[in-house]
Amino acid sequence: MNEKYKIPSWSFKGNKGEFILEDPHKTSGLYFPLANEAGMMSSITPLLAGDIKTSQNTFLMQPVSSRDLHNSLDSRNFWLNIDEKFIWSATGNSAYQKLMGFKTESEEKVELEAGYLWHKVTRENKVLGVSSEIINFVPVNQDKVELMKVTIKNIGDKKIKFTPTAAVPIYGRSADNIRDHRHVTSLLHRISTNEYGVVINPTLTFDERGHKVNNIVYSVQAVQGDGTSPIGFCPVEEDFVGEGGSLDWPEAIVNNKISFCGKYKTIDGFEAIGAIRFQDCSLEPRESNSYIVIMGINDSGLPIEEYVSSYGELLKFEDELEKNKLYWETKLSSLSFKSSSRDFDMWMKWVEVQPIMRRMYGCSFLPHHDYGRGGRGWRDLWQDCLALLLLEPKQVRELLYNNYGGVRFDGSNATIIGSKPGEFIADRNNISRTWMDHGAWPYLTTKLYIDRSGDLEFLLEKQAYFKDKQCRRSREVDTKWTDEYGRKQKNNDGSIYMGSIIEHMLLQQITAFFNVGENNNIRLEGADWNDGLDMAVEKGESVTFTAFYGSNLMDLSKLLKSIKEKLKIEEIEIALEMTTLFDTLRGRIDYDSVTEKNNLLNSYFDLCIHNVTGEKAMISIDELSSDLERKANWIKEHIRKNEWVKTSDGFEWFNGYYDNDGKPLEGQFKSGIRMTLTGQVFPIMGDIADEEQIEKVILSINKYLKDQKVGGIRLNSNFNEVKLNMGRCFGFAYGHKENGAMFSHMTIMYINALYKRGYVKEGYEILSMIYKHCSDFEKSRILPGIPEYINERGRGMYNYLTGAASWLLLTMVNEVYGIKGSLGDLKIQPKLLMEQFDNNYLASIFTTFRDKKINIVFINERKLEYGSYRIGRATLDGKTIELNLIEDSLVIDKTYIDKLHIDDKHELIINLV
Numbered sequence: 001m002n003e004k005y006k007i008p009s010w011s012f013k014g015n016k017g018e019f020i021l022e023d024p025h026k027t028s029g030l031y032f033p034l035a036n037e038a039g040m041m042s043s044i045t046p047l048l049a050g051d052i053k054t055s056q057n058t059f060l061m062q063p064v065s066s067r068d069l070h071n072s073l074d075s076r077n078f079w080l081n082i083d084e085k086f087i088w089s090a091t092g093n094s095a096y097q098k099l100m101g102f103k104t105e106s107e108e109k110v111e112l113e114a115g116y117l118w119h120k121v122t123r124e125n126k127v128l129g130v131s132s133e134i135i136n137f138v139p140v141n142q143d144k145v146e147l148m149k150v151t152i153k154n155i156g157d158k159k160i161k162f163t164p165t166a167a168v169p170i171y172g173r174s175a176d177n178i179r180d181h182r183h184v185t186s187l188l189h190r191i192s193t194n195e196y197g198v199v200i201n202p203t204l205t206f207d208e209r210g211h212k213v214n215n216i217v218y219s220v221q222a223v224q225g226d227g228t229s230p231i232g233f234c235p236v237e238e239d240f241v242g243e244g245g246s247l248d249w250p251e252a253i254v255n256n257k258i259s260f261c262g263k264y265k266t267i268d269g270f271e272a273i274g275a276i277r278f279q280d281c282s283l284e285p286r287e288s289n290s291y292i293v294i295m296g297i298n299d300s301g302l303p304i305e306e307y308v309s310s311y312g313e314l315l316k317f318e319d320e321l322e323k324n325k326l327y328w329e330t331k332l333s334s335l336s337f338k339s340s341s342r343d344f345d346m347w348m349k350w351v352e353v354q355p356i357m358r359r360m361y362g363c364s365f366l367p368h369h370d371y372g373r374g375g376r377g378w379r380d381l382w383q384d385c386l387a388l389l390l391l392e393p394k395q396v397r398e399l400l401y402n403n404y405g406g407v408r409f410d411g412s413n414a415t416i417i418g419s420k421p422g423e424f425i426a427d428r429n430n431i432s433r434t435w436m437d438h439g440a441w442p443y444l445t446t447k448l449y450i451d452r453s454g455d456l457e458f459l460l461e462k463q464a465y466f467k468d469k470q471c472r473r474s475r476e477v478d479t480k481w482t483d484e485y486g487r488k489q490k491n492n493d494g495s496i497y498m499g500s501i502i503e504h505m506l507l508q509q510i511t512a513f514f515n516v517g518e519n520n521n522i523r524l525e526g527a528d529w530n531d532g533l534d535m536a537v538e539k540g541e542s543v544t545f546t547a548f549y550g551s552n553l554m555d556l557s558k559l560l561k562s563i564k565e566k567l568k569i570e571e572i573e574i575a576l577e578m579t580t581l582f583d584t585l586r587g588r589i590d591y592d593s594v595t596e597k598n599n600l601l602n603s604y605f606d607l608c609i610h611n612v613t614g615e616k617a618m619i620s621i622d623e624l625s626s627d628l629e630r631k632a633n634w635i636k637e638h639i640r641k642n643e644w645v646k647t648s649d650g651f652e653w654f655n656g657y658y659d660n661d662g663k664p665l666e667g668q669f670k671s672g673i674r675m676t677l678t679g680q681v682f683p684i685m686g687d688i689a690d691e692e693q694i695e696k697v698i699l700s701i702n703k704y705l706k707d708q709k710v711g712g713i714r715l716n717s718n719f720n721e722v723k724l725n726m727g728r729c730f731g732f733a734y735g736h737k738e739n740g741a742m743f744s745h746m747t748i749m750y751i752n753a754l755y756k757r758g759y760v761k762e763g764y765e766i767l768s769m770i771y772k773h774c775s776d777f778e779k780s781r782i783l784p785g786i787p788e789y790i791n792e793r794g795r796g797m798y799n800y801l802t803g804a805a806s807w808l809l810l811t812m813v814n815e816v817y818g819i820k821g822s823l824g825d826l827k828i829q830p831k832l833l834m835e836q837f838d839n840n841y842l843a844s845i846f847t848t849f850r851d852k853k854i855n856i857v858f859i860n861e862r863k864l865e866y867g868s869y870r871i872g873r874a875t876l877d878g879k880t881i882e883l884n885l886i887e888d889s890l891v892i893d894k895t896y897i898d899k900l901h902i903d904d905k906h907e908l909i910i911n912l913v
């Protein structure tokens with residue numbers, strides 16, 4: 001690439017998130033999601049590569065990993081053979097055009113424009129006098145189809161004549177077959193042509209489910225914009241590419257093959273391609289012609305020609321595109337921010353898209369996410385709910401309720417999560433893995449729900465517990481469990497045990513409390529949030545998640561008091577077995593003794609290996625609350641005192657872990673400074689660190705982990721060792737993924753923690769760093785949004801599907817704009833810096849609270865900096881409201897909000913003085 005070539009960056013256009021990027025094809029690895037709620041999931045690149053699928057076993061286009069995006073020739077393509085002289089791919093995907101793409105001043109002008117959720121690439125070739133505009137999207141209905149409209153225009157001054165051919169390779173099988181029986185599974189293909197295209201209906205599927213009769217039909221059909229059908233097909237890939245040819249220089253196109261396959265033919269047992277030939281087209285200058293390509297995965301048994309009736313005309317395509325835009329705009333309309341930076345506000349809209357994408361794609365189906373078989377992990381499930389609470393709160397109660405059905409009686413949880421809500425799949429392995437952090441997240445999400453809704457009754461709802469072979473936190477198996485038992489915990493009498501949601505929450509925190517290693521922190525087990533810390537099962541401990549559980553225990557003790565006060569109840573019902581775990585109620589144990597803690601937990605585990613009694617005990621809320629408080633205070637003191645490390649040059653911070661030799665992970669070592677960000681985040685967020693400690697931690701983080709090059713705070717310093725007694729992440733090269741990259745999720749949680757504890761300037765500085773890096777396209781090379789991490793070269797990796805997006809939304813709403821709930825009341829405490837207010841001294845957030853749409857506008861006329869302003873006056877829909885200030889927050893009673901009209905948009909204006 002020419003040294004002087006400056007890569008253009010994307011820029012926003014309009015106010016609906018649309019952005020434009022010139023020369024998108026000159027950056028490798030870009031991709032964009034196209035999906036619908038019916039389960040269609042596509043990924044698409046500027047050259048229209050990527051893939052199309054509905055599940056691990058049903059890929060229409062061959063599955064791609066990130067490096068296939070530039071290496072694989074499989075792409076949606078549309079070819080022109082112009083005057084039998086020039087071969088031109090309207091998608092840019094011909095060998096010749098790709099070669100020319102390296103030239104700085106290439107002969108083609110290419111531009112990507114995208115919005116939620118559509119993708120448009122325009123390409124002009126002045127030399128040939130032709131341009132293309134290609135729009136792809138997935139319609140927002142129950143059809144599993146991706147639509148593509150290709151418009152070819154004569155932009156020269158002479159008439160042009162060309163032969164147009166659409167060509168989309170059809171893989172039509174399970175992702176597993178890439179390596180497992182790739183060729184043999186092509187023999188299953190039953191290929192046919194109809195009026196409009198190529199249809200594959202494999203006879204069987206060969207994958208991990210065994211050999212099964214296949215009902216899925218994969219199709220690529222196409223029509224001209226006026227509804228005219230094509231003239232022929234070339235459905236067998238080897239005929240299309242020709243001997244010695246390739247998908248980016250196919251013989252059928254290059255030699256303008258005329259012996260095409262007719263309609264209603266069958267050719268079985270080959271790799272297939274939806275190669276669809278249209279009648280030759282002549283265009284006078286400025287004239288254009290359009291073609292609509294419909295790529296479908298059909299399991300409904302309905303005739304696939306119906307897709308053509310639904311989408312095969314220009315007006316129908318445009319209509320669906322409008323519906324698509326409207327659908328996504330409406331979905332994303334419940335939250336938006338306005339600040340001094342319009343670009344930042346627009347970028348945040350793309351962050352809003354991300355949690356919805358993760359709900360749809362899980363963690364498996366975009367090019368970087370080339371692992372797993374669909375679905376999400378337990379941790380991700382709960383964290384994605386955080387964003388749902390802010391974006392689509394109505395669905396959340398049921399979702400949370402269903403998720404609690406995944407908790408096991410030993411405090412661990414199901415780890416294989418099905419695609420339907422509340423579906424958990426039994427783990428049949430003899431020894432499976434337990435992630436020690438899993439029990440901590442549900443509380444955090446549920447607390448956010450309770451705070452925003454005030455729905456304390458939810459906590460008393462009864463839910464079952466999950467049961468499979470695993471018991472004692474997967475250290476042993478229940479040999480009596482079989483599939484016939486089912487996946488719900490039973491009582492001795494064979495009935496299903498049901499316990500309240502609060503019982504589930506208590507169990508998760510309290511079993512963790514006793515599950516300590518030799519240094520009296522909670523055992524690391526299979527790993528914590530950092531999946532890469534997976535080699536310290538025996539002696540590893542996670543101090544940082546001990547802090548998280550500690551803060552949950554403290555919070556829960558307060559929540560119990562609220563239940564007592566608001567629901568007017570004195571006692572709650574707990575499984576008889578669990579009473580063992582509330583040791584304060586009957587002869588305390590010594591929390592400094594690891595043995596006493598472990599013994600107590602083991603005696604509890606003994607009681608719930610197979611069935612439970614089903615008996616309940618009523619426990620006084622006050623006593624329960626003090627039991628939790630005692631435990632929380634013990635953790636706080638323990639971490640403050642024992643887990644503080646110092647270096648010889650005066651830097652101090654928390655030790656976050658113990659390795660598999662029972663030794664502290666962090667501190668000053670011969671090999672250098674060893675520090676983790678995770679180790680600092682939860683002690684700060686969870687009120688374990690005191691102010692002096694926070695300040696010292698910030699200094700140490702800035703010294704050892706902050707790095708402009710990666711646009712934020714690194715996950716850890718360089719340990720210069722493949723630490724086999726800690727985890728696989730130390731095998732990764734330094735600066736990548738869980739070994740010292742700028743891992744967005746943890747950095748955003750750090751920002752959240754800083755804001756929460758009042759370190760607003762410090763938090764904002766890092767937030768700005770991340771945003772600036774991500775929006776500096778030349779460095780990050782990603783489309784708008786926050787990636788999972790920024791690698792050593794500053795490149796954004798694993799776009800779209802990251803828990804960082806949920807946490808960023810939460811941080812913006814709850815902390816930066818300070819719009820919180822407090823048992824259903826609206827509590828407002830802005831933490832905006834002066835520079836976030838626009839030229840009119842305004843900053844605002846549009847959000848829903850208790851189903852009411854409210855635009856909350858902060859006016860900072862006196863140009864005061866955060867820390868020197870307070871809330872001086874507030875009006876709601878023009879009427880002054882009572883200034884009920886509690887600890888600097890404006891609290892508006894829920895009854896007041898409930899009186900607001902549900903269909904109106906309300907305006908709350910808050911003057912800062």
Ligand code: G1P
Pocket residue numbers: 363377379380528529530531532738745788801802803804
């Ligand atoms: C990913 C996983 C998440 C895990 C994290 C660190 O993060 O999805 O469960 O905690 O790696 O190992 P994400 O992609 O959500 O940012």
